[in-house]
Amino acid sequence: MRSLIILATVLLPLCTALAEPKALNLYIWSEYIDPQVVTRFEKEFDAKVTVDVYEDAESMLAKIQSGGVSLYDVVVPPDHLVPAMIKLKLLAPLIHERLTNFKNLDPAFLSPPYDPGNTYTVPYQWGTVGIFARTNASHPLSFSWGFIFDPKLRPESFVLIDSVRDLLGAALKYRGHSLNSTDPAQLKEARQLILEAKPKSLSFEGSVAGKNRVLARAARAAMVYSGEGARGMKEDKETVYFIPEEGSQIWVDNLAITAKAPHRELAERFINFILDAKVGAQISNFNQFSTPNQAALPYIRPEDLKNPAIYPPEAVRKKLEFLSDLGAKTRLYDEIWTQVKSR
DSSP: OHHHHHHHHHHHHHHHHHHSOEEEEEEEETTOSOHHHHHHHHHHHTEEEEEEEESSHHHHHHHHHTTGGGTOSEEOOBGGGHHHHHHTTOBOOOOGGGOGGGGGBOGGGSSOTTSGGGSSEEEEEEEEEEEEEESSSSSOOOSSTHHHHOTTTOOSSEEEESOHHHHHHHHHHHTTOOTTOOOHHHHHHHHHHHHHHGGGSSEEEOHHHHHHHHHTTSOSEEEEEHHHHHHHHHHOTTEEEEOOTTOEEEEEEEEEEBTTOTTHHHHHHHHHHHTSHHHHHHHHHHHOOBOOBGGGGGGSOHHHHTOTTTSOOHHHHTTEEOOOOOGGGHHHHHHHHHHHHHO
16 A cells, blocks of 8 residues: 555656646747747647747847846847857757758848858848838828938827837938948937937837837837838728838847757747748738748738838848847947937
8 A cells, every 4th residue: 555655656746747738938029929829839739838028129138148048948039139149158059950841941041140050040030120100190201211310301299119229220321321330420420310309209119019109199100110010001001111211121030049948849849830831921921020931922911922011122122231240339339328218
């Protein structure tokens, strides 16, 4: 009898562990993945996915640095932060043999400068930065960054994006400079544009919140990412998303596994699941961002493929620029951001 009790004591925790679903902790931008995709993954892999969200890349990096590296399994960093996260040893090298759907990706997005050989990341979505605005207003619409930065062109109410590289990049582009400029005079000029626009703006907001402000008619315009702009246009026909004529930013968000991921094997299965052609299409059809998954294109809604807000024409793409990792000179942007936020 005593032997049976001992055996039961040993087996009970084991049976309980086997009965519990596997866990996966995902840290991702808000409104960036179809909840049905998460549910499907949970069912197929007998897993429980916990999704935490962020609104700006700087907050994501800060949280990963302050303990998130051992809490989250999968994170979705933008291209320009990947080199810094690699240097800080926050990301784990991928085991490509386990990513059988890697072959589905568009070669144009493979082995990018920020991660040669896709050692640490695979592309998730790509898009642009632009302006989402209401069209039916007495104040004329200007398809320029001057709609934000020129007192003669800006509307009565607008929202600035709460992201140092995105906002400074827009100001630099408006003045005809690279959005990766480290020239002190050019950065000072961009800072002044933002400082002059700040008192006239409603607030600094994340892209989702800015889009929602315009939809709620609480703001005439907001700086947003293309997916929010495309979804907003679909929801309200009296709105438009445009890439300003001076040019803007093109970006790629990536799937990566944290260096101390508590559930490494399941994280790899999740990334491979996302790279499936139909799953990749389902995500882009949901969030209205552009897919880097070439095999997914036949499953993308035809109207989305023709939508210049999602897939800009070549003439527009020639005016787009990727953010670069600025290394130690990032401090120049940090200093400006502190000045902008404190005044």
